Amino acid sequence: AQTVTQSQPEMSVQEAETVTLSCTYDTSENNYYLFWYKQPPSRQMILVIRQEAYKQQNATENRFSVNFQKAAKSFSLKISDSQLGDTAMYFCAFMIYTGANSKLTFGKGITLSVRP
């Protein structure tokens, strides 16, 4: 069974600073996908960034980037130039792509607060 661990329950960062959210996972599979989802107070689940395990290059989406360490099974999210709108819960998620059987396994989430 796959597991996703987010060991930090909450973090705080000053506006315009950089923050890194940690995530580790456990799997015996070689081909899989990793995601970071953002859930603001509106509770909408928003995909922030995704990483294919077969790609060595770390994914980047504007101010968001990941540090994907496949051997260490680590997938951290870096948010640069933090903005007040980044205040939300962030969930790390894992998926083995098996066609119709594919499903997301989530970590417990981390609450990020951006201070003005």
Add this chain to the structure above:
Amino acid sequence: DTAVSQTPKYLVTQMGNDKSIKCEQNLGHDTMYWYKQDSKKFLKIMFSYNNKELIINETVPNRFSPKSPDKAHLNLHINSLELGDSAVYFCASRSMISYEQYFGPGTRLTVT
């Protein structure tokens, strides 16, 4: 134009009642899901359907019965509601050729 929609957004009901939550997606996706987010914000998959066929059933009590009348709709019916059913229920959809899931806005169910 909303991609994945759910109704209702809020649902307050008493123990023992039966209720349904509806989900519709206009993305042309083949696979739809129900996830449950508990009071500690933990998200866990409940069911998935592919082209109206049940694919995943994650040991959910049989009081929960999903139904997919067509591949654009996936409804969740809950019988004999219990206090522990209080949660946010998310619908999601995915194309068969993609790994990305799109989530609905969630339905907050409160059982009193």
